[in-house]
Amino acid sequence: MSASAPSARRRARDGPFVVPVAALLREPGARRCVDVEAEMPGLEVSGSRVPEGSPVRASVLLESVHGGILVSGTVSAGWTGACRRCLEDASGALSVPVRELCVEGGDVETTYALVGDELDLEPIAHDACILELPLAPLCREGCLGLCPECGADRNRERCSCGPAPDPRWGPLVALAGEAPQARAARSAVGPGRGPGETTE
């Protein structure tokens, strides 16, 4: 997963997420709200991605602290992927809380870079998205997935292979409609019969 090495992407002094912070740095304790939205290509993990043309938004408070800028707020973006159960399209929205310290010449493991009088919010937004993009997305909670035998999409149809569906899906299966032969089989072993004759 090459996207897990975001440090190689870090840069400053260019791009839509670069914010001038000279005035903030001169006045410790000063704060400023920033709301930036732009495309950020390459946001992808094995199961999902921020689609091309879809913007990433950083709504953050910049706070001047000694020697740096504290960035806190929210990074948000839309994502798309393939449902891990049925392989149909899946999508959703990320809303990632961030709280990061940006200093010049700081420890790259614990802080983000501050270059001169400019702060690039892109690495913070990038890392926040990469960490939150789902590795195994679902099209919806309770997706029934594909039949491992015949590949039928169990959200749309019932196939005749394999064991009975997991009883936890009972209510959903009932909603989807019962197969005629299943109804017939059940009425043939009605409650009037003796014990031991039914397998249900």
Ligand SMILES: [Zn+2]
């Ligand atoms: Zn699905």
Ligand SMILES: [Zn+2]
């Ligand atoms: Zn099947």
